[in-house]
Amino acid sequence: MLRKLVLLAIVAGLVGLAIFWFVTIPATVPASALGAYTPNVENGKALFYAGGCASCHATMGQDDKHKLGGGHPLHSPFGTFYAPNISPDPKAGIGAWTEHHFVNAMLKGTSPNGSHYFPAFPFTSYRLMSLNDVRDLFAFMKTLPAVQDASKTHDVPFPFNLRRPLGGWKMLFFEDDTFKPDPTKSARWNRGAYLVNGPGHCAECHSPRNLLGGILAGQKFAGGPNPEGKGWVPNITQAGLKDWSVDDIEYLLETGTTLSGDTVGSNMAPVIRNTSQLSKEDRLAMAEYLKSLPPVEGPKRPGK
Structure with a gap:
């Protein structure tokens, strides 16, 4: 009897883990949603300023706010997050990203490697942006200077450093829709x-x-x-x-x-x-x- 109970508990645990794994799969925008489009770089520039991208991502210790080498610390009760390099550098920054990668990051909080971003990155607000505005912003950011500074590693202790459970956090606090005019x-x-x-x-x-x-x-x-x-x-x-x-x-x-x-x-x-x-x-x-x-x-x- 005890053996059966143990086996039942193991099966129930595995089923629970499978359900958890399924419901926390990072969401993405279908690639088919990104049809032919000519970006409006000037609009992307306006959105860059509206979003205050340089406030967190500009390389610290220098005055050019278009050099997005990152490094700015964001302290929180969960640890310290560091703004990453989002310059067009292909190794240190996002120069190797596709437009689809950028759209998924902004609208879904999902990284190019398919993991959840920490909500220190405000994708919870950016998800309201229109798809074309996100594409325009990406086009403008590609015009900025490449910075070779490596991104700093977040200083976040266990268990807050685990990314998969963020899928559960998104279920609670992330509304997956775009802006609807009144x-x-x-x-x-x-x-x-x-x-x-x-x-x-x-x-x-x-x-x-x-x-x-x-x-x-x-x-x-x-x-x-x-x-x-x-x-x-x-x-x-x-x-x-x-x-x-x-x-x-x-x-x-x-x-x-x-x-x-x-x-x-x-x-x-x-x-x-x-x-x-x-x-x-x-x-x-x-x-x-x-x-x-x-x-x-x-x-x-x-x-x-």
């Missing part, structure tokens, strides 16, 4: 919603997270502790921006100047370096969308 809103509002939620990935820093690192949906954009462990990220719903006009927000995105006449610092400074490169129309679109966010009370800041 027909009741203006074209400018929809453009702003797309830029803020998709390439801009503003919610990734401006939202509190649960113990598993997933964004608390009910407090999206409500600010909270800096994901890197130091400081506080402000609330950008109307609970935090009630005194700001659309023009005020646009001016901040262009110059980094606050209502008090001060300038933003910390992690927001490189964001402004990027949004300042966008067209005024795109900054106004982002501002209009942010101004429309209803007030949401986030976590209480210590000492407040």
Whole structure:
């Protein structure tokens, strides 16, 4: 009897492992979805700035923000992640990637070798981007200088360094769909919603997270502790921006100047370096969308 129970437990365990293995298979975009297309490199350039790619991926210790050798550390409760080299270098960077590889990384969080990316890479927001915009971004990035610096290895302890379980994390926190315009809103509002939620990935820093690192949906954009462990990220719903006009927000995105006449610092400074490169129309679109966010009370800041 005992032997049968042991065998039953082994079989049940193997079945469970097989189910787990199946449901955590990294997803990919079908290659057939990438038909003939002529990329718009100028649009890709705008998306590069909207996404703030250089903020994390520019080679540290030098001023050329188009040299994407990576190395920027992102500290988290799960360990320290290092932004990789995403320059066109074929060995150290993504120069050997196909367009299909890049699309899978951006929209599915799946690497060229078929493994899950850690969500320190904000594919959870990038998945809202349109396929053509992702292809345009890839075309622009291929025009940038190749950097031969090798990517640093993430400093993430066991078990958080295991990638296969991230398939389970995606089941909980990754919504696999693209941006859908709101027909009741203006074209400018929809453009702003797309830029803020998709390439801009503003919610990734401006939202509190649960113990598993997933964004608390009910407090999206409500600010909270800096994901890197130091400081506080402000609330950008109307609970935090009630005194700001659309023009005020646009001016901040262009110059980094606050209502008090001060300038933003910390992690927001490189964001402004990027949004300042966008067209005024795109900054106004982002501002209009942010101004429309209803007030949401986030976590209480210590000492407040």
